[in-house]
Amino acid sequence: MAATDADPTARRTGRGSGGIRFDDVTVAYNGNVVLDSFTLDVAPGEVVALLGPSGSGKTTALRAVAGFVRPASGRVHVGGRDVTDLPPYKRGLGMVVQQYALFPHMRVEQNVAFGLKAQKIVAKSEIPARVAEALRMTGMAQYAKRYPRELSGGQQQRVAIARALAIQPSVLLLDEPLSALDAQLRSGMLAELARLHRELPDVSILYVTHDQIEALTLADRIAVMNEARLVEVGTARDLYKRPGTEFAAGFVGNSNLLPVTVAECVAHGDGSFRATVRIATESGATTGELVTATCTENAAAGETRTLCLRPHFLGLAAAEHHDNAFSGTVTEVQWRGSAHRIFADVHGHEVRLDTNELRNPPAIGDEVWLHFSAEDAVLIPASGTGSPSPDPVSAAEPAPANPASTEPAPAKPASTKPAPAKDAVPIPATATGSPSPDPVSAAEPALAETAPAEPAPAEDAAR
Amino acid sequence: MLLYTRRAQRIAWAVFAFFFLLLFALPFGVLVLAAFTKQWNGAFPSSYTFSNVTAAFHTDPLDGLETSLITALLSSLIALVLGTWAALALDAVRNRVGKTLIQTVFMLPIAVPSVVVGLALLVAFSQGPVLLNGTNTIVVMAHSILVTAYAFQQVSAAVTRLDPAYEQAAASLGARPYYTLLRVKLPLLLPALTGSLALCFALSMGELGATAMVYSANWTTLPLRIYALDDRGHQFVAAAVTAVMMTITLAVLLVVSRIRTRANYR
Numbered sequence: 001m002a003a004t005d006a007d008p009t010a011r012r013t014g015r016g017s018g019g020i021r022f023d024d025v026t027v028a029y030n031g032n033v034v035l036d037s038f039t040l041d042v043a044p045g046e047v048v049a050l051l052g053p054s055g056s057g058k059t060t061a062l063r064a065v066a067g068f069v070r071p072a073s074g075r076v077h078v079g080g081r082d083v084t085d086l087p088p089y090k091r092g093l094g095m096v097v098q099q100y101a102l103f104p105h106m107r108v109e110q111n112v113a114f115g116l117k118a119q120k121i122v123a124k125s126e127i128p129a130r131v132a133e134a135l136r137m138t139g140m141a142q143y144a145k146r147y148p149r150e151l152s153g154g155q156q157q158r159v160a161i162a163r164a165l166a167i168q169p170s171v172l173l174l175d176e177p178l179s180a181l182d183a184q185l186r187s188g189m190l191a192e193l194a195r196l197h198r199e200l201p202d203v204s205i206l207y208v209t210h211d212q213i214e215a216l217t218l219a220d221r222i223a224v225m226n227e228a229r230l231v232e233v234g235t236a237r238d239l240y241k242r243p244g245t246e247f248a249a250g251f252v253g254n255s256n257l258l259p260v261t262v263a264e265c266v267a268h269g270d271g272s273f274r275a276t277v278r279i280a281t282e283s284g285a286t287t288g289e290l291v292t293a294t295c296t297e298n299a300a301a302g303e304t305r306t307l308c309l310r311p312h313f314l315g316l317a318a319a320e321h322h323d324n325a326f327s328g329t330v331t332e333v334q335w336r337g338s339a340h341r342i343f344a345d346v347h348g349h350e351v352r353l354d355t356n357e358l359r360n361p362p363a364i365g366d367e368v369w370l371h372f373s374a375e376d377a378v379l380i381p382a383s384g385t386g387s388p389s390p391d392p393v394s395a396a397e398p399a400p401a402n403p404a405s406t407e408p409a410p411a412k413p414a415s416t417k418p419a420p421a422k423d424a425v426p427i428p429a430t431a432t433g434s435p436s437p438d439p440v441s442a443a444e445p446a447l448a449e450t451a452p453a454e455p456a457p458a459e460d461a462a463r
Numbered sequence: 464m465l466l467y468t469r470r471a472q473r474i475a476w477a478v479f480a481f482f483f484l485l486l487f488a489l490p491f492g493v494l495v496l497a498a499f500t501k502q503w504n505g506a507f508p509s510s511y512t513f514s515n516v517t518a519a520f521h522t523d524p525l526d527g528l529e530t531s532l533i534t535a536l537l538s539s540l541i542a543l544v545l546g547t548w549a550a551l552a553l554d555a556v557r558n559r560v561g562k563t564l565i566q567t568v569f570m571l572p573i574a575v576p577s578v579v580v581g582l583a584l585l586v587a588f589s590q591g592p593v594l595l596n597g598t599n600t601i602v603v604m605a606h607s608i609l610v611t612a613y614a615f616q617q618v619s620a621a622v623t624r625l626d627p628a629y630e631q632a633a634a635s636l637g638a639r640p641y642y643t644l645l646r647v648k649l650p651l652l653l654p655a656l657t658g659s660l661a662l663c664f665a666l667s668m669g670e671l672g673a674t675a676m677v678y679s680a681n682w683t684t685l686p687l688r689i690y691a692l693d694d695r696g697h698q699f700v701a702a703a704v705t706a707v708m709m710t711i712t713l714a715v716l717l718v719v720s721r722i723r724t725r726a727n728y729r
Contacts, residue, residue: 066635088634089643095635101628105650114646115636167636 018044018079018170018204020065025074027060035060036228038074044170047197047205049215049236051251052225058208061225062173065206067091079170089118094164094203098176100156102148108159109135109144115167134162137199139192154185161196174207178214190217212252216240224248242296246383249308256309256351259382263290265299275299275379277307279326281347289326291372295379305379311354313376316342316362317369325371330362344368491709497702515703527688528708531668534599534684538606539614539663543656545607546614551644554622569615572608581605581676599682605673610663617662621655653722661719668712 020042027035035057042048050058063069064076067088075084083091102111112131116122122130135141138158148156157177164172177193178186194217197205209215215222216236223233224247232239232248243249246257260277268274273295293307317325328344328351340361342353353370362368466472498515500508546569553565572580584605588595595601629651633643649656671686678687685708692701 066631068631068634088631089637089639091635092637093635095632097628097632099626099628101626101632103629103632103647103651105653114633114638118633118636118638118642118646121637163632163636173635 021077049219056225057228094169100160134166292374293377519703531685535667542611542614550619577672581673597679617659
């Protein structure tokens with residue numbers, strides 16, 4: 001097909017006219033579809049993370065932009081230009097891959113100058129200045145004369161970024177750029193990448209990662225992918241706070257996904273809804289407590305939904321019943337230094353709770369109440385019809401079909417647990433206080449405003 | 464360590480030394496010794512002389528050295544270019560049938576005896592439109608055909624090991640394919656290229672089978688002269704010529720191996 005190559009000025013337009021558009025892109029290898037009808041827009045200057053497990057098609061999507069895979073159907077646009085039929089070297093994109101792929105036979109400065117020399121877009125006399133600028137931006141100026149093998153992983157990474165930036169691309173493709181680094185270097189490079197993007201606000205960045213922290217930290221928007229498909233796309237905050245699918249809820253941040261039956265749903269002030277739901281028990285009996293959660297769309301009574309509860313939004317109470325709480329049996333207690341992670345069995349479902357370190361943690365086998373604010377619990381559509389596919393990420397069990405619990409709001413749950421005493425313990429404020437940094441698990445989001453302020457009040461009572 | 468006890472290590476060394484002496488040290492040692500021998504009746508030469516070496520340098524065998532050096536240099540360079548080209552093509556060809564075809568064509572000269580290659584050339588170019596019989600060209604052709612197979616094998620293995628990420632990184636930086644080939648791929652392949660050049664040169668220096676079929680009186684390589692000398696009963700002069708050939712070949716190989724590349728340090 002006659003591509004836009006005919007217009008020589010359209011080539012390598014430089015910064016300022018970025019943006020990527022996937023238009024119904026499908027990629028298949030030998031009939032095996034690895035990217036299925038992928039449609040996504042990345043605005044100029046926007047950072048979009050493609051987040052998903054391995055094999056979800058995220059790298060394929062990036063390689064389709066770079067030109068290393070050819071879509072079976074659909075178009076790829078970069079900077080408003082259809083590049084689907086252009087060879088990679090005519091696309092003028094910066095790309096950084098997991099293993100950096102620095103040319104081992106060239107010094108750092110030669111590596112960085114490579115693109116400029118190859119494209120012959122800059123006068124020879126200008127190249128040293130451009131190289132110096134790219135190395136300065138990545139903090140590698142003093143290593144210009146080194147060979148890649150003389151650099152550490154993090155330094156090689158910076159050189160790879162400098163090399164990609166030297167050609168002043170309008171679009172930067174980053175394919176798991178931090179995954180070869182150790183955890184400490186990774187968080188440093190994350191900050192570095194964020195700073196770079198502030199320095200280059202017009203460059204669009206497509207960032208492929210399987211790490212939710214990287215995605216949440218860097219991306220304006222996150223596109224969650226699974227099994228060759230785009231599952232959900234939204235701003236990082238929206239995806240985290242109000243996930244629309246079980247997969248996104250499980251992959252963006254940790255979550256407990258519990259099958260529930262809607263008892264009642266009423267409109268809330270801010271356009272969302274508040275639903276009263278009952279946790280479906282494993283046996284299908286209607287023994288679960290009634291709790292309140294937020295949902296973005298109206299739900300009919302009797303509908304089966306999934307309740308998404310972030311582990312750090314859950315509070316722990318001892319015997320007393322709480323407003324908006326359900327009871328469970330502690331099955332595991334993990335002390336992680338500054339934090340406690342507690343697993344409880346709630347009507348046959350495993351529920352995880354993360355909290356600041358407890359002075360008197362519960363023992364295995366203890367009956368506890370897990371409480372939360374309706375604001376922090378989100379109701380999302382149940383995946384599938386009653387028997388969702390097992391989700392490797394979420395701690396939740398698949399929702400069993402629950403025909404017995406469809407009756408609306410019974411007066412009192414037929415529970416064997418202690419009777420509810422709603423006024424016994426107040427709900428703790430969850431929106432204030434210090435974050436709970438979790439040094440043990442780097443895989444968890446530590447967002448300041450989402451951390452529990454205090455250990456559960458009942459804890460205090462137990463001390 | 465494969466063998467842990469000292470005793471086992473000593474035994475292994477002894478076994479190795481025995482085979483090394485038998486297969487390498489003894490033949491070559493005897494050869495060098497024979498180069499300086501006037502008479503050899505018992506276990507060791509009974510008298511020594513420099514006249515064999517002088518003869519090797521003063522009679523026509525040395526013309527054979529020049530012939531061999533030119534032939535080996537030309538054919539190994541031709542082999543390097545063709546073998547590298549074919550290896551890069553093999554990598555680029557996605558079609559399985561095409562891959563097999565290329566591999567078979569370049570394996571063939573190794574698969575058949577070298578005499579067959581010589582005979583084939585002789586038959587092909589003894590008459591008809593292209594007449595090469597009795598020229599030095601046909602000797603260089605025979606050598607090129609034979610050693611290209613080795614160059615192809617070596618370079619092909621290196622191309623396969625080459626991480627495609629380098630090529631893709633170059634392409635993403637806007638480098639056209641030929642620029643990537645010259646500035647990235649070939650420099651990264653340099654160790655394999657010099658290695659196969661050296662191998663081809665050494666193989667060509669020692670080639671006898673195919674050369675025997677196609678050589679002419681004015682283009683007789685050193686191995687042929689050595690064979691003739693031995694045939695006529697001048698074993699010690701043959702040994703001296705061989706020793707000279709060995710020394711020069713080793714010297715060339717040493718020089719080639721000194722072409723160190725930065726890619727070596729990857």
